[in-house]
Amino acid sequence: MHEYELIEGYTLEIISRAQSTQRRCKILLSRNFASKAPRNLASVLIDICILLENACRSIFKSIDWQDKNTKTQESFIILQITDFIVREIGSHISYIDEAQTQKLPWSFIQPVQKLAKALLPGVQIMLTPQWEYNYTILTTNLYDVYSNYLSRFVNYVSGTNLEEILAPLGKSFHIVSFPSIERNNVLLHCIMGHEIGHLASKKYFTEQRKQILLQSIRDNVASIVEKKVKKVAP
Amino acid sequence: MRSINMAEKAMIVNYILLTSQVVLTLEDAIENKDLTEQQYNSLKEGSELLSRIIEGAMLIEGKKFKNGFGPTMEGLSIYGYALSTIQKLDFIKEIKEKEFTQFFEKLRNELSKLIKEKRKDDKIASQLKSFFVQLGSSFREDIQKESYYKEKNLPFTLKKQKNAYA
Numbered sequence: 001m002h003e004y005e006l007i008e009g010y011t012l013e014i015i016s017r018a019q020s021t022q023r024r025c026k027i028l029l030s031r032n033f034a035s036k037a038p039r040n041l042a043s044v045l046i047d048i049c050i051l052l053e054n055a056c057r058s059i060f061k062s063i064d065w066q067d068k069n070t071k072t073q074e075s076f077i078i079l080q081i082t083d084f085i086v087r088e089i090g091s092h093i094s095y096i097d098e099a100q101t102q103k104l105p106w107s108f109i110q111p112v113q114k115l116a117k118a119l120l121p122g123v124q125i126m127l128t129p130q131w132e133y134n135y136t137i138l139t140t141n142l143y144d145v146y147s148n149y150l151s152r153f154v155n156y157v158s159g160t161n162l163e164e165i166l167a168p169l170g171k172s173f174h175i176v177s178f179p180s181i182e183r184n185n186v187l188l189h190c191i192m193g194h195e196i197g198h199l200a201s202k203k204y205f206t207e208q209r210k211q212i213l214l215q216s217i218r219d220n221v222a223s224i225v226e227k228k229v230k231k232v233a234p
Numbered sequence: 235m236r237s238i239n240m241a242e243k244a245m246i247v248n249y250i251l252l253t254s255q256v257v258l259t260l261e262d263a264i265e266n267k268d269l270t271e272q273q274y275n276s277l278k279e280g281s282e283l284l285s286r287i288i289e290g291a292m293l294i295e296g297k298k299f300k301n302g303f304g305p306t307m308e309g310l311s312i313y314g315y316a317l318s319t320i321q322k323l324d325f326i327k328e329i330k331e332k333e334f335t336q337f338f339e340k341l342r343n344e345l346s347k348l349i350k351e352k353r354k355d356d357k358i359a360s361q362l363k364s365f366f367v368q369l370g371s372s373f374r375e376d377i378q379k380e381s382y383y384k385e386k387n388l389p390f391t392l393k394k395q396k397n398a399y400a
Contacts, residue, residue, distance in 0.1 A: 070261055070367070074254040077370065081250050084377065088243075140241040148244035152251035155272055214305050218296065221310075225294055225317070229326075 004065060007076060011060045014083045018049040018056070021090045025049075028096050034109040037126035038099040040168035041142075045089055045096075047165040048146060051157060052086055058156040085149050095175055098128040105183055112176075112189075116196050123172045123199060127192075129180035137195040139202075142173040174199060245308065246373050249283065253370030256280035260363040263354050277349050280366065284342035287316040291335040315372040323368050341365060 025042040033039055059082065063075040109127055116125040130136070143166055154160045176195050182188050259273040269277075286306070290313025292298075293305045316338065320326055329337045344358045 070363075071258060074257045074261075074367075074370075077254050077374070078251060081247055081254075085247065138240070140239060145240055145244040148241075148248045152248060152255065155255070155276075211305075214293070218293065222294055222296065228317075 003072070007063065007072075007079070008060065010083075011056055011079060014056050014079065014086055015053050017083070017086050017090065018053040021086065021093065022046050022049045024090075024093050025096070028093070028100075032101040033099060034101045034104055034106040035113055035126070037113070037124055037173075038096045040124070041092070041126065041173070042096050044146070044166060044168050045092060048089055048150065049086070051150060051153060051160060051165060052082055052089075055153040055156040056082055062156075082153075088149070089146075095126065095128050098130070099126055103129055103180070103183070105186065105189065108186065108189060112192055112196075115193070119196065120172075120199055122170060123174065124170045125196065126173070126175050128175060128177050129183060130177040131180060132177075133179045133181065134177075135179070135191045135195050136177045137198050138175040138177075139198050140174075142175070143169045143171060242311070243377065245311075246377055249312070250370055250373045250377070252276070252279055252283060253366045253373065256366045257363055257370065260359055260366065263348065264356060264359050264363070269352075274349055277345060281342055281345045281349065283312070284338055284345065286312050288335055288338045288342065290314075290316070291338055295335055297335060315369060315376075318372045319365060319368045322372070323364060325365075 022045075025046045029039060029042050056079065059075060059078050064071045104127060112127065113125055116123060146166055146169070147162060150162055150165075154162060176192055178189065178192065255276040256279075259269060259276050262269060262273065285303070286309045289299075289303050289306055289309030290311070292303060293310055294313065299305065317334070320329070320334075320337075325337070341362060344355075345362060348354050348359070348362075
């Protein structure tokens with residue numbers, strides 16, 4: 001019974017965290033943004049949290065309390081990972097918060113997004129300031145990240161359409177950050193072109209080039225693995 | 235200890251959830267419970283995960299790729315986790331002449347048999363279960379370590395260099 005109460009308490013804690021993320025996103029939706037991208041991200045985060053909240057309830061209900069070992073343990077691991085995802089998703093709210101109009105070079109946002117759209121059709125770019133004195137781009141596609149995080153939860157909530165939840169992100173969503181102290185320095189912002197270029201450069205890593213790269217590292221990796229195996233083998 | 239990027243983290247999280255779902259299904263199979271369609275799908279995805287491991291093993295052992303297998307970064311990355319799983323479970327004694335590919339193919343074939351013929355050998359089902367339990371634990375180790383990762387406090391000149399090339 002003690003175990004039941006502990007896991008129940010933990011489940012409620014995850015649900016409450018997911019609800020808090022939803023609330024914060026809803027508040028942010030009422031703010032001003034220079035483009036649609038932050039709003040799209042906020043609405044996706046809300047839907048993700050609703051899915052995780054429902055999944056949490058379903059996972060808790062599916063726990064087999066008769067089996068005190070493996071099954072309870074594995075179900076608890078699934079809850080822990082759900083909690084991990086809720087926290088990760090929650091940390092992405094700061095991107096939306098920072099993307100409010102007054103914190104950005106607002107007149108510059110639309111032209112940069114138009115440029116990105118012309119160079120990379122179907123790619124959505126969101127601009128945010130950062131404290132670090134550098135320009136950076138999140139080359140990882142957020143659509144793929146969320147899709148990977150959530151695909152296993154579809155089993156727990158019937159009727160879930162993951163593509164519908166992630167649709168506002170388009171097929172590709174990336175975040176470009178710039179040093180907040182240089183917000184109004186338009187001459188420095190040409191570096192954003194370099195950052196967007198990171199996405200364009202991906203096209204040049206063709207299958208043939210991948211094969212050459214793999215060939216060049218194979219021997220080195222094999223020798224490292226062999227050394228490790230020699231250590232382990234009796 | 236290494237820092238993992240966002241895409242890799244999401245992939246690992248996905249695999250942790252998959253290994254747990256496979257373990258829960260194998261537990262039901264061992265208890266002779268009827269498996270649902272959803273549970274069979276989890277086993278199929280578990281078998282696909284083993285295929286990725288085989289791809290990594292083939293790449294490292296320099297074998298020719300056939301039967302739809304090909305070199306992937308994902309396979310290479312997961313193969314590392316599978317190796318540490320073998321080490322922890324002490325399966326290394328069962329693998330003759332470092333034929334890791336064959337060992338993983340054997341595991342995958344057993345899992346496929348369970349899916350297609352819907353019958354199981356208790357000993358093999360338990361071996362599969364312990365493999366997936368430990369594989370899930372290997373995946374979790376990296377995520378847990380990552381939570382405690384802190385960037386080194388670099389001197390100013392090094393920070394400047396790092397910023398210049400970031």
